[in-house]
Amino acid sequence: MLIQFSKMHGLGNDFVVIDNVTQNVFLSREQISQLADRHRGIGFDQLLMVEPPYDPDVDFHYRIFNADGSEVEQCGNGARCFGRFVRMKGLTNKSVIRVSTKKGTIQIRLEGENLVNVDMGKPQLEPSKIPFRANKQEVTYIMRANDQTFLVGAVSMGNPHCVMLVDDVATAPVAEVGKLLTSFERFPEGANIGFLQIINANEAKLRVFERGVGETQACGTGACAAAVWGIIQDKLASPAKIELPGGTLEITWQPGETLWMRGPATHVYDGQLML
Numbered sequence: 001m002l003i004q005f006s007k008m009h010g011l012g013n014d015f016v017v018i019d020n021v022t023q024n025v026f027l028s029r030e031q032i033s034q035l036a037d038r039h040r041g042i043g044f045d046q047l048l049m050v051e052p053p054y055d056p057d058v059d060f061h062y063r064i065f066n067a068d069g070s071e072v073e074q075c076g077n078g079a080r081c082f083g084r085f086v087r088m089k090g091l092t093n094k095s096v097i098r099v100s101t102k103k104g105t106i107q108i109r110l111e112g113e114n115l116v117n118v119d120m121g122k123p124q125l126e127p128s129k130i131p132f133r134a135n136k137q138e139v140t141y142i143m144r145a146n147d148q149t150f151l152v153g154a155v156s157m158g159n160p161h162c163v164m165l166v167d168d169v170a171t172a173p174v175a176e177v178g179k180l181l182t183s184f185e186r187f188p189e190g191a192n193i194g195f196l197q198i199i200n201a202n203e204a205k206l207r208v209f210e211r212g213v214g215e216t217q218a219c220g221t222g223a224c225a226a227a228v229w230g231i232i233q234d235k236l237a238s239p240a241k242i243e244l245p246g247g248t249l250e251i252t253w254q255p256g257e258t259l260w261m262r263g264p265a266t267h268v269y270d271g272q273l274m275l
């Protein structure tokens with residue numbers, strides 16, 4: 001089977017994007033993880049499958065797969081690349097696009113050449129909805145893992161995030177602690193682990209160890225979750241600029257409202273794959 005795909009990225013968080021509106025592609029978990037291999041495959045953090053709408057209220061459905069082949073609920077940088085992809089491929093001529101994912105519906109606004117603003121919906125802090133094991137909802141939880149104590153926030157942006165404050169992202173133990181907590185038992189479906197350094201009320205730095213991938217250049221939902229946790233503690237104010245290793249996202253959010261994430265979406269190349 002010959003598959004047409006595009007390679008794209010959002011601040012270095014990279015994707016293979018497949019049009020499954022005009023093609024009929026099925027990839028197994030094993031095939032996806034082989035293609036994600038940076039030495040023996042194409043290499044990507046996530047694979048995005050663009051599909052026809054499952055319900056009349058939306059323009060498209062899109063599915064998100066991590067590099068390990070697991071299917072996940074939401075992806076912020078992926079949402080921006082999805083928006084750019086459907087316009088670039090002529091699948092729509094709209095500038096405001098509604099798309100469903102495994103968890104919820106988001107709205108994408110294409111702004112000029114490269115910028116995309118996404119209404120990511122309402123963040124979820126209620127433990128059972130994240131899901132996160134806790135007796136009651138708190139802003140900060142004490143978590144013991146491997147004889148270490150972590151003070152963390154737990155936030156769902158459709159997908160689960162665990163965020164902790166660090167003094168300096170440059171020296172944060174992202175790989176070691178990320179690996180320990182990403183499949184920690186209190187997150188029954190795993191979690192993306194964010195390391196947040198507050199610079200001032202409107203600026204922070206963030207590194208994210210992603211579930212099913214490892215550390216990425218940027219994590220859109222991670223930036224949203226970190227901004228939410230910063231704002232509910234009054235450590236950050238909206239709009240907040242979240243600087244990731246790959247670049248900066250702007251997050252606008254007031255408690256009780258939906259959250260907007262603005263940033264670039266970049267097309268790298270188109271390719272064909274014979275499977």
Ligand SMILES: N[C@@H](CCC[C@H](N)C(=O)O)C(=O)O
Pocket residue numbers: 013045046066072073074075076077078159160192210211212213216218219220221222
């Ligand atoms: N890179 C993404 C998040 C992708 C999914 C994540 N690894 C998960 O397992 O939830 C983003 O930009 O949000």
